[in-house]
Amino acid sequence: MKYQSSMKLLNTAVRLFSSFGFATGLILFVAVMSMLGTILPSSRPEQIPGIQPQWSIRSIISFFRFDDMFHSPLFLFLGFLLFVNIAVCTGKKFHRLAFRTRKTHQEKFSDSISRAKHVPVILRSLIHVGIIIIIGGFTLGGYAGFESYVEIPEGTSVPIASVVPGNKRVDRNLEIRCDDFTIEYYESGMPKEFRSDLTFTKDDKILHQGPLMVNHPISVDGIRYYQAHYRAYPLAVVTVGYKGQNHSFSAVPGESIRLGRGTFAYVSCVEENFMNMGPAVKIDFLSPGEKGSLWIFYRIDEILESVPDFFSRAPQFKPSKFDGYVFSLTDLKPLYATGLMVAYDPGIPIVAFGSILLLVGLFFTYLAPSSRFRFRLKENAVGEKTDP
Amino acid sequence: MNITVLNSVSFLYLAAFVFSVLFSITGLNTFSRLRRILLCGGFAAHSLGLIVRWVESYTLGFGHAPLSNFYESLVFFSWAVIFFYIVFGFFKKREEWGTFVVLLAFLFMAYASFSPHINSQIQPLIPALKSNWLISHVITCFLGYAAFVIASVLAVSLLFSDAHRKRNVTGLEEKIYQCIVIGFIFFTIGIMTGSVWAHYAWGRYWGWDPKETWALITWLIYAATLHTRYIRAWGGKSFAVMTLIGLVSVLFTYLGVNYLPGLHAYL
Numbered sequence: 001m002k003y004q005s006s007m008k009l010l011n012t013a014v015r016l017f018s019s020f021g022f023a024t025g026l027i028l029f030v031a032v033m034s035m036l037g038t039i040l041p042s043s044r045p046e047q048i049p050g051i052q053p054q055w056s057i058r059s060i061i062s063f064f065r066f067d068d069m070f071h072s073p074l075f076l077f078l079g080f081l082l083f084v085n086i087a088v089c090t091g092k093k094f095h096r097l098a099f100r101t102r103k104t105h106q107e108k109f110s111d112s113i114s115r116a117k118h119v120p121v122i123l124r125s126l127i128h129v130g131i132i133i134i135i136g137g138f139t140l141g142g143y144a145g146f147e148s149y150v151e152i153p154e155g156t157s158v159p160i161a162s163v164v165p166g167n168k169r170v171d172r173n174l175e176i177r178c179d180d181f182t183i184e185y186y187e188s189g190m191p192k193e194f195r196s197d198l199t200f201t202k203d204d205k206i207l208h209q210g211p212l213m214v215n216h217p218i219s220v221d222g223i224r225y226y227q228a229h230y231r232a233y234p235l236a237v238v239t240v241g242y243k244g245q246n247h248s249f250s251a252v253p254g255e256s257i258r259l260g261r262g263t264f265a266y267v268s269c270v271e272e273n274f275m276n277m278g279p280a281v282k283i284d285f286l287s288p289g290e291k292g293s294l295w296i297f298y299r300i301d302e303i304l305e306s307v308p309d310f311f312s313r314a315p316q317f318k319p320s321k322f323d324g325y326v327f328s329l330t331d332l333k334p335l336y337a338t339g340l341m342v343a344y345d346p347g348i349p350i351v352a353f354g355s356i357l358l359l360v361g362l363f364f365t366y367l368a369p370s371s372r373f374r375f376r377l378k379e380n381a382v383g384e385k386t387d388p
Numbered sequence: 389m390n391i392t393v394l395n396s397v398s399f400l401y402l403a404a405f406v407f408s409v410l411f412s413i414t415g416l417n418t419f420s421r422l423r424r425i426l427l428c429g430g431f432a433a434h435s436l437g438l439i440v441r442w443v444e445s446y447t448l449g450f451g452h453a454p455l456s457n458f459y460e461s462l463v464f465f466s467w468a469v470i471f472f473y474i475v476f477g478f479f480k481k482r483e484e485w486g487t488f489v490v491l492l493a494f495l496f497m498a499y500a501s502f503s504p505h506i507n508s509q510i511q512p513l514i515p516a517l518k519s520n521w522l523i524s525h526v527i528t529c530f531l532g533y534a535a536f537v538i539a540s541v542l543a544v545s546l547l548f549s550d551a552h553r554k555r556n557v558t559g560l561e562e563k564i565y566q567c568i569v570i571g572f573i574f575f576t577i578g579i580m581t582g583s584v585w586a587h588y589a590w591g592r593y594w595g596w597d598p599k600e601t602w603a604l605i606t607w608l609i610y611a612a613t614l615h616t617r618y619i620r621a622w623g624g625k626s627f628a629v630m631t632l633i634g635l636v637s638v639l640f641t642y643l644g645v646n647y648l649p650g651l652h653a654y655l
Binding site: 020021023024027028030031034035037038039070138147186188190191192193194213214215216217224226228341342343345348351355358359362363366367 | 515592
């Protein structure tokens with residue numbers, strides 16, 4: 001009794017999941033949710049401490065994670081339902097085909113319909129099989145793969161493990177060094193081509209060395225690297241004089257210069273044309289007894305020629321503002337950092353295989369000639385057997 | 389020179405549309421002949437214009453297929469619509485729906501040629517577009533779009549015929565189905581080639597970019613439309629309505645997503 005009711009339930013579920021109405025409705029529902037995913041705002045509202053959030057449309061969107069629709073539980077569930085729907089349809093088709101093949105071999109009466117070939121049925125099912133495999137490959141890539149961005153200034157190296165922290169797939173000893181970054185421009189100023197010359201090392205051994213360009217990724221140790229973008233930023237060469245001795249330091253914005261005795265100079269900003277007086281760098285100064293900011297100009301000599309009392313008018317720009325130290329901007333060089341995409345996706349070959357099956361299935365369903373049916377009709381008395 | 393040729397195509401299609409309307413009203417064979425001559429001439433000039441533009445880009449030093457910006461995409465889209473019209477209906481003596489197809493092609497070309505917001509100059513490619521996948525991806529996608537547009541025109545014709553009980557709609561329904569199938573196959577290949585290109589350029593074959601997502605939405609809508617053929621209750625009218633919903637999705641995929649942030653925005 002229990003078995004019969006379970007079978008009845010299973011048959012109902014199979015009938016539901018293999019019905020065209022259910023499939024069509026599910027496909028359209030996925031389409032509608034995808035539409036919402038592109039239209040709804042993707043950022044989460046900031047929570048102000050101490051204030052209870054009120055139920056608004058925005059908070060409802062956030063609650064159901066519709067602000068990240070394609071990773072929301074509902075969308076993932078729909079994807080799972082679609083997978084089950086296609087799998088059940090395909091399974092039912094193959095089951096029917098196997099049953100018909102067995103029946104054709106068993107029966108020898110002419111009222112049976114024989115097909116010239118069963119192969120076209122299998123080939124037409126490849127559409128669904130292909131989609132199932134694509135969904136499987138996509139899911140595998142989502143869980144086992146990773147992607148991350150890294151910026152590497154020219155002449156520096158970065159350990160890959162720091163780009164994808166905690167990932168066991170990445171070798172801790174693998175490092176990338178950007179030896180050089182080259183960029184070419186069209187006459188209009190638009191970038192024409194940019195490339196990074198990279199060296200991949202592992203335990204001081206060179207694994208790979210060569211250029212990386214847009215649309216031409218490279219693969220090292222199973223992980224792929226893509227030329228994604230670049231960033232230009234200036235390198236400031238600052239000369240610091242103290243008690244008659246000068247020392248030069250190179251620093252990029254955000255980098256600090258250690259001056260000794262617990263004193264630091266921090267390059268906080270670089271301007272190409274500050275107050276129409278040419279390139280300038282802002283230094284944040286910090287010592288045990290003093291702290292403050294100072295702008296130092298690249299063309300200070302020209303400025304003093306045209307405005308001899310410049311420092312008395314604007315004492316905040318005096319290079320010797322801080323006790324004993326004299327700052328000057330010796331050089332300002334353009335520096336580039338290459339932006340790389342680091343990715344690993346074990347699902348790609350599976351998705352590619354599924355796509356090929358999908359295309360073959362489309363061809364045989366819609367473009368190949370249909371199967372031929374042979375059946376013979378013969379008038380007989382009721383119940384009389386006839387030869388095939 | 390390519391811009392001159394392509395601008396003239398708009399006028400040829402306009403003339404073909406006018407003679408198409410005159411033929412529909414009067415039934416005179418002269419108008420039909422003129423319509424065909426102008427349309428063939430326009431299509432030939434259109435093809436020539438695309439080839440000349442391709443060659444001229446090499447002369448300028450940054451050769452690429454004429455498929456890289458909004459102007460070129462509109463021109464190719466218009467070409468593809470006329471191409472499929474020639475394949476599906478041009479050789480029938482009397483079919484009124486061709487008038488609307490020619491009108492659409494004229495509107496696309498006129499918008500591309502005469503809109504002040506569209507730059508028709510040949511532009512060099514940004515590094516991300518410098519790939520052989522540009523040609524296969526864009527061509528297959530736009531062939532798919534064009535087939536869906538033809539299917540939609542036929543769907544409107546079916547709804548009109550059905551409403552006025554003018555003629556047997558089964559033939560029209562079959563034609564719509566054929567157009568959708570052709571479009572669906574091309575569009576599937578277009579999505580796949582796009583994914584392969586994205587894998588090489590951006591490091592991932594699918595990123596839920598608005599353009600990618602709306603392409604998937606369009607694909608799902610037409611997949612559902614093809615499935616409705618197996619539902620007995622969904623006759624010609626419902627099938628035609630689904631086709632038109634698909635067209636709305638096609639238009640949003642082509643034009644609307646440029647107003648959403650993403651990597652595919654080329655307006």
